[in-house]
Amino acid sequence: MxxxxxxxxxxxxxxxxxxxxxxxxxxxxxxxxxxxxxxxxxxxxxxxxxxxxxxxxxxxxxxxxxxxxxxxxxxxxxxxxxxxxxxxxxxxxxxxxxxxxxxxxxxxxxxxxxxxxxxxxxxxxxxxxxxxxxxxxxxxxxxxxQGRHLDRGVVVGVDTGRPCDALLSFAFDEASRRGCTLHALHSWMLPPLAGSGAAYNPEVNARIAQLKRTGLDDILRPWQDMYPGVDLDAQVAVGPCAEQLLEAGSEAGLMVVGRRIRRSSVGTHIGPVAHAILHHSTAPVAVIAHE
The missing domain is CATH 3.40.50.12370 (Rossmann fold)
Incomplete structure (x- = not known):
């Protein structure tokens, strides 16, 4: 090939x-x-x-x-x-x-x-x-x-509910080639009423955050084993995914987002997060197609 x-x-x-x-x-x-x-x-x-x-x-x-x-x-x-x-x-x-x-x-x-x-x-x-x-x-x-873009880090968003091997493979491979830090981010939202304080429970939300972090670590561990030389910075954040990724990638050398492959008569769709990153990222954006 x-x-x-x-x-x-x-x-x-x-x-x-x-x-x-x-x-x-x-x-x-x-x-x-x-x-x-x-x-x-x-x-x-x-x-x-x-x-x-x-x-x-x-x-x-x-x-x-x-x-x-x-x-x-x-x-x-x-x-x-x-x-x-x-x-x-x-x-x-x-x-x-x-x-x-x-x-x-x-x-x-x-x-x-x-x-x-x-x-x-x-x-x-x-x-x-x-x-x-x-x-x-x-x-x-x-x-x-000369090389400035290589050491500013790679940022990838990780959906712990639907992890994507193609996305993580590309992100780890790029970070390995560049010899830079890979920033892996998973974001999640508070319960709907938490913002108003009506349903906010610090202990419950702390447990949710810990579960999210454990899920992210579990997904990333096999890739870290395959790329032991990659400096991995894994973070869990609360808030809209696109906003969190754009903030994390404001100084990145490369942003990595996924696009689900859809073969249907109704056309294609890249998803709201990828769409936002494509239109608002200040760094180069790699779009990775996956099933």
Whole structure:
């Protein structure tokens, strides 16, 4: 199986940042990097056919310049490039078949820190079963940064009711490769009336918190045994899951969230927590598809 990393390029600052992030990740994993550009070349009847060839040439120039820039920064990197004539989301999904990861740029929200995940990015996240990483054009993703993103920790949310091997495998593996701390967080909510004080019982809630912590430790123990070199920071917190994860990941080098694979005629759904993380995380976000 081809374990290369695929990155989508569209000429935006975000996609260039994604390419540099993906290049460092490819070196960590010792795998090739494959640059992909996709758009529909065939013009409408009212547009001159010459426009298609101009766009093809622009795509070739984009890929060549990106390859040259990455090789100048990382001469040991194995890089290939490819352009597709077709719908970008479908083309990226095709190019990612058999790969280990797809990396895309994602636009910031201006004065609000976070992601805007466009229609192409959302379609790809829904359709690709390999890990998809969304990267902003932030300081840490810029080409002159050497390794800063590697030591800032990996954050993963853990559902103790439905633990996910794919999610934890990816998170532990990333932390191991980076030599950084893995922050595993499980959040839970107080009983409905506890916020008003009517049903708040410190002893009961302390017991619940201890049970939650025991459940988290039990889930993480086999993974800690498999990755003894990973510095694991396991935490249980009270509050909405997305809010807790965003707070924990405010200074992280990578956030890891899950997306349940749903094969049905009613479409796809990434879940409210993953959706919130994708749109508001300031760190790169890895979306891991799982059953």
């Amino acid at each position: 081809n374990r290369r990393i695929v990155v989508g390029l569209d000429g935006s600052a975000e996609s260039v940042a994604a390419a540099h992030w993906a290049a460092r990740e490819a070196l960590l994993r010792r795998v090739p990097l494959h640059l992909v550009h996709a758009e529909i070349w065939d013009p409408p009847l009212i547009v001159a056919a010459a426009g298609s060839e101009e766009r093809r040439q622009a795509a070739r120039t984009l890929l060549r310049e990106a390859s040259d820039e990455l090789l100048d920064k990382h001469p040991q990197l194995d890089i290939s490039a490819e352009s597709f004539d077709g719908q970008p989301a479908a083309s990226l999904a095709h190019a990612t078949a058999g790969a280990s990861m797809l990396v895309l740029g994602s636009r910031g929200l201006g004065t609000l820190r976070g992601f805007v995940l466009g229609s192409v990015g959302m379609a790809v996240v829904h359709s690709v079963e390999q890990p998809v990483v969304l990267v902003r054009a932030s300081e840490d993703a810029l080409p002159h940064v």
